[in-house]
Amino acid sequence: MVDRKLAEGIVRENVPQPGRASSKLAASELAQRLSEYAFLLDIDGTLLDLAPTPREVWVPPDLAETLSCLHDRTSGALALVSGRSLNDIDLIFAPEQFPAVGGHGAEMRISGDSEAVATHAPPMDKELKRRLAAIAKLSPGILLEDKGYSLALHYRLAPHAEKAIYAAVSLIRAELPNAPIEVLPGKCVCEIKQSGFDKATGVRELMTHQPFRGRRPIFIGDDVTDESVFAIMPDLGGLAFSVGRRAQGVIDHFDEPRDVRAWLAGLIDGEAGARR
Missing domain, CATH: 3.40.50.1000 (HAD superfamily/HAD-like)
Incomplete structure (x- = not known):
């Protein structure tokens, strides 16, 4: 302190x-x-x-x-x-x-x-961004924020959706193992950005x-x-x-x-x- x-x-x-x-x-x-x-x-x-x-x-x-x-x-x-x-x-x-x-x-x-x-820093691939953005439809209260170089899924208003959000992101990453992205867990937010x-x-x-x-x-x-x-x-x-x-x-x-x-x-x- x-x-x-x-x-x-x-x-x-x-x-x-x-x-x-x-x-x-x-x-x-x-x-x-x-x-x-x-x-x-x-x-x-x-x-x-x-x-x-x-x-x-x-x-x-x-x-x-x-x-x-x-x-x-x-x-x-x-x-x-x-x-x-x-x-x-x-x-x-x-x-x-x-x-x-x-x-x-x-x-x-x-x-x-x-x-x-x-x-x-290159902008995120549009198709990848579209797929990640669709995760916001998992539950009311998930707020999608497009930052250009990254995409943030805020769930402070839907804390119950945390596991589902990260599971959906993990699934997309598994399907696209060569996609140059990183997942940044934060305070009631899951953010995905370009790596590098x-x-x-x-x-x-x-x-x-x-x-x-x-x-x-x-x-x-x-x-x-x-x-x-x-x-x-x-x-x-x-x-x-x-x-x-x-x-x-x-x-x-x-x-x-x-x-x-x-x-x-x-x-x-x-x-x-x-x-x-």
């Missing part, structure tokens, strides 16, 4: 290595050294509380302001890292537009005012570009799809935090998204205090 000391204590200098005790990361000290860090943030379940459907998420009014301030004070080294498409991310945070890795690494935007680019890219490949690519290059990344995520990024943080000299659980490879965790939002707001307050 990340307690108040996370926002008020001291930053430990060394990046934790496997087998070493985890360290706390404190907003008050970190705020004075924002130029050294890049902030990479998952959205659903990390910045925002989960909702019955993806369209029902609520963005607290002060969150966009916090992200905008942190983006400015890191000279642009803040990016949203999500399974959502870049277009969907922009709709959620409109009118703000941030650097982002979208579609589980399929899309990327280096700066808020740059053009979005695909990171060598994920959030980790997107983050690695992002970190080769300015203003991210040469900075120490701090990644915060909550779900299974974030574990690939947790795993590469040591390679990048970075720090990983999970939300809701202590995931493998992280140095600490937050209990809820509101704790993440409070911590990020504390960075802004601490940086403003340091300039006085």
